[in-house]
Amino acid sequence: MRATRDGRPLAALLLDLDDTILDDAAGADEAWALAADGLVARQPGLAQAEVVVELERARSWFWEDPERHRRGRLDLVAARYEIVGQALERLGRPDAELAKETSQAYTTLRDRNQRFLPGAKEAVERLRGLVPAMALVTNGASQPQRAKVERFGLAPHFDHIQVEGEFGLGKPEPEVYEHVLASLGVRAEDCLMVGDNFGADVLGAQAAGIHAVWMNVRGKAKPPGRASKPHWTVQSLEELIARLV
Numbered sequence: 001m002r003a004t005r006d007g008r009p010l011a012a013l014l015l016d017l018d019d020t021i022l023d024d025a026a027g028a029d030e031a032w033a034l035a036a037d038g039l040v041a042r043q044p045g046l047a048q049a050e051v052v053v054e055l056e057r058a059r060s061w062f063w064e065d066p067e068r069h070r071r072g073r074l075d076l077v078a079a080r081y082e083i084v085g086q087a088l089e090r091l092g093r094p095d096a097e098l099a100k101e102t103s104q105a106y107t108t109l110r111d112r113n114q115r116f117l118p119g120a121k122e123a124v125e126r127l128r129g130l131v132p133a134m135a136l137v138t139n140g141a142s143q144p145q146r147a148k149v150e151r152f153g154l155a156p157h158f159d160h161i162q163v164e165g166e167f168g169l170g171k172p173e174p175e176v177y178e179h180v181l182a183s184l185g186v187r188a189e190d191c192l193m194v195g196d197n198f199g200a201d202v203l204g205a206q207a208a209g210i211h212a213v214w215m216n217v218r219g220k221a222k223p224p225g226r227a228s229k230p231h232w233t234v235q236s237l238e239e240l241i242a243r244l245v
């Protein structure tokens with residue numbers, strides 16, 4: 001059997017990695033709660049609830065800015081150091097050493113919690129047999145993204161793996177998608193891009209002429225102010241397969 005999009009044979013499937021194949025939120029809340037415990041233990045007198053609030057505030061502040069986001073996803077430990085440092089500052093307890101230790105401990109914990117989204121391992125294997133070519137297109141630094149590819153044995157399923165930190169540009173830049181198409185030797189209109197990030201994956205692919213599927217794993221509302229519509233919205237790769245065959 002061969003995959004089709006609305007009756008047309010698909011030449012290639014482009015997949016995002018985090019929150020499309022792997023669960024990128026696994027253990028995040030738990031890890032931040034443990035980070036808060038650690039900060040309270042080392043800075044007596046701080047109220048746990050207050051620490052949690054300031055950590056949340058610092059995370060939102062850090063990730064909402066596109067340039068900080070780009071810088072942060074290319075160096076997650078540095079991003080987390082800045083987040084914890086900012087929270088400690090607002091709590092009136094600036095402590096660079098503690099911020100450094102906490103960001104490293106948090107990162108270790110998050111890495112340990114990485115896992116496939118339910119059914120995603122089998123779905124990727126199945127897709128490999130349904131589509132002539134597959135590309136993995138992921139933002140982030142080379143080291144952590146390659147470590148995930150290795151840990152979860154993903155490389156054999158893809159003809160092309162493109163990591164922001166190696167290519168030099170990240171989604172949604174059109175050059176990212178153009179390079180993927182050229183590497184696979186396929187035309188944009190014969191491809192499908194699947195990813196959870198509405199801006200980077202859906203709008204980015206569409207800007208390059210590629211039909212895009214929004215992977216809405218957690219059933220979120222579509223980001224406001226986005227006129228563009230994804231070709232399909234799915235909640236899992238299994239649901240995508242059902243559409244393709």
Ligand SMILES: [Mg+2]
Pocket residue numbers: 016017018019020195196197
């Ligand atoms: Mg993603």
